[in-house]
Amino acid sequence: MGRRSTGRIRMTSVLLAAVIAVAGCSSDADEQATPTTGAGGVEYRVDTDGAGPGALRAAETMPLLDRRVRANSQLALRVKYVSTDGRTGEETETWGAFFAPKGPAPEGGRPVIVLPHGTSGVLGECGVTLKSDLGDLAVTAASWLQLGYVVVVPDYQGLGDPDEQRPTHPYLDARTSGRNVIDAVRAARYLVPETGTRWGALGGSQGGQAAWAANALAETYGSELDLVGVAALSPAADVSGLADLAASGTMTVEQYGLYNWLLLALNAENPELDLRRFVGPEVLASWDELSQCSASRGAQRAEVLESLSADELRPTSPEAVTELRELLRERAVPDLPAAAPTIVIYGGKDELVRSGWTAAAVRRGCARGDVVHTQFQPAADHGGIDGRQVVGWLTARFDDEPSYNRCAEIERAG
Structure with missing residues (x-):
């Protein structure tokens, strides 16, 4: 027990700034414009003989990648992998950035952290894996790498092609992005042999929707994997309003x-x-x-x-x-029981995703029997929430500790 606590303190100090970076999600893709990596990458040979979701189809190096990520990676690649269109059920291919940490793998394999990104655009060229800072996720990725996690930053279906200037991305379709997240874990297991089955996800805004959707889909679509929990910050869970x-x-x-x-x-x-x-x-x-x-x-x-x-x-x-x-x-987080606990943090002054929409999505999750921990920050806007609580919460899930469930309080409050 003492060893677990020590590990959590270390993780908190390393990841504090990283979680704040994820919390600072934005709907404005202009803020995320940085040099492309795809233009300078060269082909990297991977095993493309696999079939089904997660199978690898192509890979390339990332020569312009943020130095903090590169310094903590023994492998850093932009990879095309097989996924599934959540609207049609058809097989698709999508890009993701995959990073393996340095050092020996622990017994049972390395755990995986997936970092689904916030809104970057709808054109094929808008993918964050084409940006050296991974759409402001570089600090977060580097921090998890320091702690021995395999890290994946998935571009969602239709993003990641530097030559594609059409709107090819099914924006805020949770059925698709959730599958892209789950298949990123499968792809990591193809790419990095010492990768285990345990994984978690942390995302803000569109990434919060994708992480939450992956939790809803994991029981049926990713049942061979072991999801421990997801964190959704200012999530665009349902924007039908x-x-x-x-x-x-x-x-x-x-x-x-x-x-x-x-x-x-x-x-x-x-x-x-x-x-x-x-x-x-x-x-x-x-x-x-x-x-x-x-x-x-x-x-x-x-x-x-x-x-x-x-x-x-x-x-x-x-x-x-x-x-x-x-x-x-139809594009909202699927109305399916979650496979693992969820923490949702959202602000009362969110001018993009209304707090009432998020609160309603939480109530629906509670009605399904999900384990949901929430934190409402009345003075916070969309990109200004304090995400420090997420650090300890996620690490506790990897330590197999049960999550506090606020659903009973939410139901009593009406």
């Missing part, structure tokens, strides 16, 4: 970008979707600018968003509102 805010003209400017990227993704998935039912002509005329995620186009995108009026983003009829609400609800 955005349709009603658009109808009432009460979206924030932060939500304008979220709304447009969701429509871009929905239209790419269903070209017959008539966008004129959801946005006005000024928005449609600026569709190219609104789709961008690069630093060179980021300022232009921000200017367009700030120039829009609520009327330009208002669905044209009650039927359009209902349709959009249902389309967004």
Whole structure:
């Protein structure tokens, strides 16, 4: 027992800044623009004979990778692996950044930490594995590597191709991103032979949704793996309420970008979707600018968003509102029992994902019988929550300690 406590104190000191970095998630991809790694990487030979989810299909080096990650890795690769489209069930391929720590593996194999990232965009070129700082996750990745964990930063389906400038990513589709997260663990086991089956996930914003979704899917989709717990910070668990805010003209400017990227993704998935039912002509005329995620186009995108009026983003009829609400609800965290405990931390001044939406998602999890620990921070905005509690919580899960469950309190509070 004493040895476990000592390990947790060490982990807390190492990961404190890292968790704060994950908590500082942003919906604005312009802040994440950094040099690409894909442009300078060279092919790295891996075993591509495997089949099914997690099987490897290609790999390349990451020569421009953040030095802190490189210094703590014995292996650092950008890898294409097999996953599953959560909407169609079809086999897909997605990219992820994989890092193996230095030193000998412990008995039973190395544990895995998956770090699903926050919003980076909807175009293929918007993947964080193409960025030297991994979309601000480099510090977090380096910290877990120091502690002996295999670390994976998955790009979600449709992201990670530096030459793809179309909206190929099913943005905020939890059924897909959750599978991408689980399959990243499988891919790590193909890539790093000493990788064990125990894993956890920590994500903010879109990454919080992906981590939470992976927990909901793990019992049926990843049952051969041992998920110990997930941490979801400011998670976009269910943004279907955005349709009603658009109808009432009460979206924030932060939500304008979220709304447009969701429509871009929905239209790419269903070209017959008539966008004129959801946005006005000024928005449609600026569709190219609104789709961008690069630093060179980021300022232009921000200017367009700030120039829009609520009327330009208002669905044209009650039927359009209902349709959009249902389309967004289908992308929410699946309504399935979680395989492991979840901690959810969210803020009362979140201008992107309303706190009421997150609270409702927590209540649904409790109704399913999930073990959910929550922390509501009334003064925090989307990227400003204090995530220090997550450090001790996650390490306790790897130590096989039970999580505190707040569901009884939540149910009593109504």
